[in-house]
Every structure is written in C-alpha cells, then in structure tokens.
Amino acid sequence: xxxxxxxxxxxxxxxxxxxxxxxxxxxxxxxxxxxxxxxxxxxxxxxxxxxxxxxxxxxxxxxxxxxxxxxxxxxxxxxxxxxxxxxxxxxxxxxxxxxxxxxxxxxxxxxxxxxxxxxxxxxxxxxxxxxxxxxxxxxxxxxxxxxxxxxxxxxxxxxxxxxxxxxxxxxxxxxxxxxxxxxxxxxxxxxxxxxxxxxxxxxxxxxxxxxxxxxxxxxxxxxxxxxxxxxxxxxxxxxxxxxxxxxxxxxxxxxxxxxxxxxxxxxxxxxxxxxxxxxxxxxxxxxxxxxxxxxxxxxxxxxxxxxxxxxxxxxxxxxxxxxxxxxxxxxxxxxxxxxxxxxxxxxxxxxxxxxxxxxxxxxxxxxxxxxxxxxxxxxxxxxxxxxxxxxxxxxxxxxxxxxxxxxxxxxxxxxxxxxxxxxxxxxxxxxxxxxxxxxxxxxxxxxxxxxxxxxxxxxxxxxxxxxxxxxxxxxxxxxxxxxxxxxxxxxxxxxxxxxxxxxx
Numbered sequence: 202x203x204x205x206x207x208x209x210x211x212x213x214x215x216x217x218x219x220x221x222x223x224x225x226x227x228x229x230x231x232x233x234x235x236x237x238x239x240x241x242x243x244x245x246x247x248x249x250x251x252x253x254x255x256x257x258x259x260x261x262x263x264x265x266x267x268x269x270x271x272x273x274x275x276x277x278x279x280x281x282x283x284x285x286x287x288x289x290x291x292x293x294x295x296x297x298x299x300x301x302x303x304x305x306x307x308x309x310x311x312x313x314x315x316x317x318x319x320x321x322x323x324x325x326x327x328x329x330x331x332x333x334x335x336x337x338x339x340x341x342x343x344x345x346x347x348x349x350x351x352x353x354x355x356x357x358x359x360x361x362x363x364x365x366x367x368x369x370x371x372x373x374x375x376x377x378x379x380x381x382x383x384x385x386x387x388x389x390x391x392x393x394x395x396x397x398x399x400x401x402x403x404x405x406x407x408x409x410x411x412x413x414x415x416x417x418x419x420x421x422x423x424x425x426x427x428x429x430x431x432x433x434x435x436x437x438x439x440x441x442x443x444x445x446x447x448x449x450x451x452x453x454x455x456x457x458x459x460x461x462x463x464x465x466x467x468x469x470x471x472x473x474x475x476x477x478x479x480x481x482x483x484x485x486x487x488x489x490x491x492x493x494x495x496x497x498x499x500x501x502x503x504x505x506x507x508x509x510x511x512x513x514x515x516x517x518x519x520x521x522x523x524x525x526x527x528x529x530x531x532x533x534x535x536x537x538x539x540x541x542x543x544x545x546x547x548x549x550x551x552x553x554x555x556x557x558x559x560x561x562x563x564x565x566x567x568x569x570x571x572x573x574x575x576x577x578x579x580x581x582x583x584x585x586x587x588x589x590x591x592x593x594x595x596x597x598x599x600x601x602x603x604x605x606x607x608x609x610x611x612x613x614x615x616x617x618x619x620x621x622x623x624x625x626x627x628x629x630x631x632x633x634x635x636x637x638x639x640x641x642x643x644x645x646x647x648x649x650x651x652x653x654x655x656x657x658x659x660x661x662x663x664x665x666x667x668x669x670x671x672x673x674x675x676x677x678x679x680x681x682x683x684x685x686x687x688x689x690x691x692x693x694x695x696x697x698x699x700x701x702x703x704x705x
Contacts, residue, residue, distance in 0.1 A: 206633040207279040207625045210640065212607075214271050216600055217644050221265030221651075223599050226340055226387060227394025228258040229306075229333040231427060236329055240322050250420060253663035254398065255313075255329075257655060262310065264651040268644065273299075279633060283614055283624035290356050290367045291346055294374065298342035306335025340390075341374075341383050348378035350615050351606070352449045365618065378449065381442040388434035389554075389602070393595025395427025396557055399564070400592035401659050407585050413662050422568060428561035428591070435554055440497065447498040447506070450616065452516070452536060453609035455509045456543040458494050459484065467506040469493035470544075479539050480509070509537050520617070527623060538611040546605040553598035560591055 232255045239247035273295070276284045284291075309331040316325045349355075355372025356365045367373070402421035405413060447454045455461075459473045468489035475481035495504040516536035524531040567578070578584040614621040 203628070203630050203633060204622055204625050206630060206637060208621070210279060210633060210637040211275055213637070214268070214275065214640055214644065216603065217648070218265065218268040218272065219599060219603060220596055220648075221261050221268065222340075223386075223390035223393040223595065224261050224397065225258065225265055226336045226390035227392070227427075227431075228254060228261065228397075229329070229336050230391060231394055231398065231423065232258055233326075233329045233333045235423070236326050240326050246416060246419060249416060249663045250423075253416075254420075256658055259310075259314065260651060260654050260658065264647060266307075267647055271640065278636070279626050279628070280614075280624050281626040283619065285364060286619055286624070287350075287365050287615060290349060290353075290365050290373065293367055293370050294342040294346040294349075298339050298346075302335050302338035302342060306332050306339060309335065337387065340386060341379070344382040344386060345374050345376070345379040347606075348376055348382050349373050351610055352376065352378045353615055353618055365615075377445055381438065381445055385435060385438045385442050388431045388438065389595070389599060391427055392431035392435055392554070392557060393599060395424045395431055396591035396595045397424075399424030399428060399560075400589050403585060403588040403591075404659075405662060407581075416663055418568075421564070424591075425561045425564040425568070428557050429565060432554055432558035432561060436551075436558070439551070439554070444498055444500075450610070451507045452509065452512045453538065453543065454498070455507060455512060456538050456540045456609060457547040457605070458506075459540055459544050460494065460506060460508045461510050462508040463505060463511045464508065465495065465505050466492040466503055467494040467498070469497065473544065475541065477541065479535075480537055481540065509540070513537055523620075527620075536612060538609050543605060543609045546601040546608065549601040550598050550605055553594045553601070557591060557594050557598075560588065564588075 232251055235247050235254065236251040238244065239251055276291075309328045312320070313325065313328040313332060316328060320328070353365070354376045355367065355369035357368050358364070359366045373379070399421055402417040402424055405417040406421065443454065458467070458470050459475070460467055460470075468491045470487065470489050472486070472488040473484045474486040475484040492502040495506055496502045498504060498506050513536055517531055517534060520534065520536070521531035524534050610616060612620050612622070614624045
C-alpha cells in the first residue's frame with residue numbers, strides 16, 4: 202500500500218507539472234522567433250504577436266515553477282532510499298539545472314518582461330533568446346538525470362556504503378539515452394506549443410465578428426508550419442531513439458510490441474487486444490504487419506528481436522544475486538512492465554504525432570491553394586472541433602510518452618541497480634495518503650487558476666488591435682452568411698480554447 206501510494210503521488214504531481222513544461226519550452230522558442238522577425242522587419246504585427254503569445258508564456262512559466270518545486274522535495278520525503286542510493290549521481294545534473302539553467306531563464310525572463318520600454322531592441326531580443334537557451338539547458342539536465350535512471354553510466358558502486366558514486370559527469374550528460382531523449386523531447390515541445398497556437402487561432406478565425414483576422418491568420422500559419430517541422434523531427438528522431446532503446450532496454454521495447462517470443466522477421470502490431478492482466482498469456486485479437494518491427498528495430502526485415510519471455514529468463518539469472526541480497530526468491534521475480542500500459546501508451550504517443558502532422562499538412566495546403574477557405578471552414582462546427590483538437594494533442598502525446606518511458610522501465614527505478622519497491626521511504630501510509638490528498642487539492646486549485654487566466658487572455662486576443670468589423674463585412678476576411686453559422690458554437694460566452702487536465 203505504501204509503495205502504491207508513493208507511486209501515485211509522484212505520478213500525479215509529475216504529470217501535472219509536465220503539462221506546463223513542454224509549452225514553456227516550445228513557446229519560448231516561437232516567441233523569440235516572432236520578436237526576431239519584428240526587430241529585423243519592423244512589421245508591427247510581429248510585435249503584437251510577440252506580446253500576445255508572450256503573455257501566455259508568462260502565465261504558463263509561473264504556474265510551472267509552482268508545480269515543479271514539489272518534485273525536489275518528494276525525493277527526500279517519499280523516496281529517501283532512492284535518494285541515498287543515487288544521490289551522488291542524480292544530484293549532480295539536478296544541481297546544474299537548478300543553479301545554472303533555472304536561474305538563467307528566470308533572470309532573463311524578468312529582464313524581458315520589464316525591459317520592453319527600457320532596453321534597446323536588440324538587447325531586449327537577446328534576453329528572450331537567453332530564456333530559450335535556459336529552458337533548453339534545464340530540459341537537458343533533467344533529461345540526462347532521467348536517462349541515467351533508464352541506462353546508468355559514469356558510476357561505480359562504493360564498496361563501503363553500497364551506494365552509487367559518480368565517476369564521470371561527462372558520461373552522464375553525454376550518454377546516448379540523454380542525447381536521444383533531448384532531441385526527441387524538444388521538437389515535441391515545439392509541436393505542443395505550435396498546436397496550441399494553431400488551435401487558438403482557429404477559434405478566433407471562426408468567431409462571428411471576424412475580430413483580428415489578419416493577426417490570427419498569420420499566427421495560424423506559424424502554428425501549422427511549426428507543427429509540420431516539429432512533427433517530422435519528432436517522428437524521425439523517435440525512430441532512431443526506438444532502435445537505441447531496443448539495444449539498451451530490450452524489455453521495454455518488447456512490451457511496446459507485446460512481443461512474447463524472440464523472432465526473426467518480427468511483425469509490427471497495429472492492434473492487440475488481451476485480458477486486463479500485467480502479462481496476459483495470449484491475446485484475444487491481433488492485427489500485424491509481417492517483418493516491420495524487425496525492420497524498424499534492426500533495419501532488416503529478417504532481423505531478430507528479443508521477446509518478453511526470453512528476456513525474463515535472462516534477467517532471472519542475471520539479477521539473482523540482487524534478489525537474494527534483498528531476501529527474495531529469484532525465481533519469483535518479474536522483470537517485465539505492465540504490458541498493456543506500455544503497449545498502448547507507445548501507440549498513443551505515435552498516433553498523436555502522426556495526427557498532428559496530418560493536420561499541419563492539410564491546413565497548410567488549404568491556406569496555400571484556397572486563400573480565405575480556412576476562415577470559412579473555421580466557422581464550421583466539424584472543422585473547428587477537429588482543429589481545436591490540436592490544443593490537447595501535444596499535451597496528451599507528452600503524457601503518453603512519459604508514461605511509456607517510466608512504466609516501461611519497471612520494475613526498476615534505476616535499471617539493473619535498484620528496484621522501485623526497494624527505493625521507497627519507510628514512513629507511515631497515512632503520511633503519504635494525507636500528502637497525496639493535499640497535493641491533489643492544491644494542484645486542482647492551481648490548475649483552475651491557471652486555466653482561468655490562460656483562457657481569459659487567449660479569448661481576449663492581442664492588445665491594441667482593430668475593432669471587430671461591421672456587419673457589412675469590411676474586415677480582413679469575408680463575413681460568413683448567417684445561415685452557415687451555428688449560433689451556439691460561435692457564441693463567445695460559451696466557447697473557449699480547452700486544455701484538458703491530464704491523467705497519469
């Protein structure tokens with residue numbers, strides 16, 4: 202019970218916090234690019250875009266800080282055994298993130314906020330780029346720490362304490378897992394921010410008044426182009442990351458395909474339905490493409506991919522000394538994750554990435570070949586709902602990706618070194634239960650405040666713009682005919698951008 206409550210507590214606070222992280226990373230880069238275009242071109246529309254999307258960045262950044270502080274304390278409170286065992290290694294990248302990257306982005310974000318009317322344009326522009334650099338450094342250090350948990354390198358086991366000791370911080374920071382995780386996560390963060398930008402722009406373009414059509418048409422173009430580039434990068438890097446994990450974490454990737462036996466020409470599972478068990482004996486339904494998993498994993502349709510059962514047998518022999526040291530029977534140990542969760546989160550992550558790529562391609566083709574059609578389609582209920590899905594898709598994709606990453610590593614908290622069940626603090630169940638309840642109440646309250654502020658500013662639109670066009674349709678885009686409108690769907694008092702609360 203203690204272990205399960207501790208895991209739920211960390212899962213809830215971490216996933217809630219990660220709602221804000223990718224949006225901060227992605228928006229900081231997009232806002233920096235907008236301001237660069239304004240400084241270089243002098244086009245006031247880019248200044249207004251920088252101010253509008255920058256305000257949303259500031260709200261998100263502030264709430265992200267509030268929710269992220271809890272993570273540091275949980276290591277000592279609920280996972281003290283883990284902290285003692287890996288503190289020498291895990292603490293180094295966390296300290297670098299807190300003392301260097303976090304202060305860099307916070308300091309220059311303050312300069313950017315208050316420097317609009319007091320700094321030269323280029324110096325003020327440099328401040329937002331340094332914010333972007335800081336967010337990326339923060340992300341890299343955190344991802345490097347997590348990558349060490351996935352595939353530990355640059356350490357030794359101290360013979361006196363039995364704990365992990367750091368031998369090379371460079372090995373930790375430059376591991377293949379850290380590099381791939383960063384190159385996969387950052388484009389996905391830009392994809393999330395670009396999807397949010399596209400969704401909010403579609404909502405405004407579909408309003409009956411047609412307010413700020415030129416502004417949101419340009420923002421939509423930026424959002425769709427960002428989605429196109431970022432989704433392609435995320436998918437390509439994800440492919441090579443998958444090959445790397447097949448080598449370093451074969452059990453995770455075997456569970457991702459629900460592949461039980463080692464096979465040559467292993468098929469790619471499009472859909473597998475099985476009983477709700479940690480490791481079902483046999484599936485109820487399967488739909489597969491022959492040889493494709495082998496090709497994706499080994500670049501050969503005849504390549505060999507190891508299965509769950511064979512990997513389990515290998516791990517039982519390999520980690521028998523560990524189990525005996527903990528007073529457990531090695532024959533009863535399970536070294537595979539919950540197969541169903543690993544399998545479906547992997548597919549949800551990939552599916553949302555491909556879906557956002559499709560939305561970007563269709564949207565850009567419409568804007569290029571049929572100018573004005575986007576505005577007309579934006580008034581249609583079906584199109585608006587489809588496009589507004591980009592608001593949530595990036596966040597859901599990130600949540601699914603992290604669930605796959607962390608659940609797929611189980612039963613290890615540090616692969617091959619420390620099991621999750623051996624990392625939890627020896628404290629009362631009531632302590633964890635009460636703290637979990639407090640966190641849920643506080644986070645829901647914080648989330649409600651952030652949602653209210655974010656949606657209010659998003660609905661209001663940019664400052665200092667044009668007024669809504671008259672009924673005659675003299676604005677930047679033609680006014681749709683009244684009989685094409687659904688008054689309920691376009692009533693400003695009832696509709697607003699929606700960013701859902703993620704569930705781990």
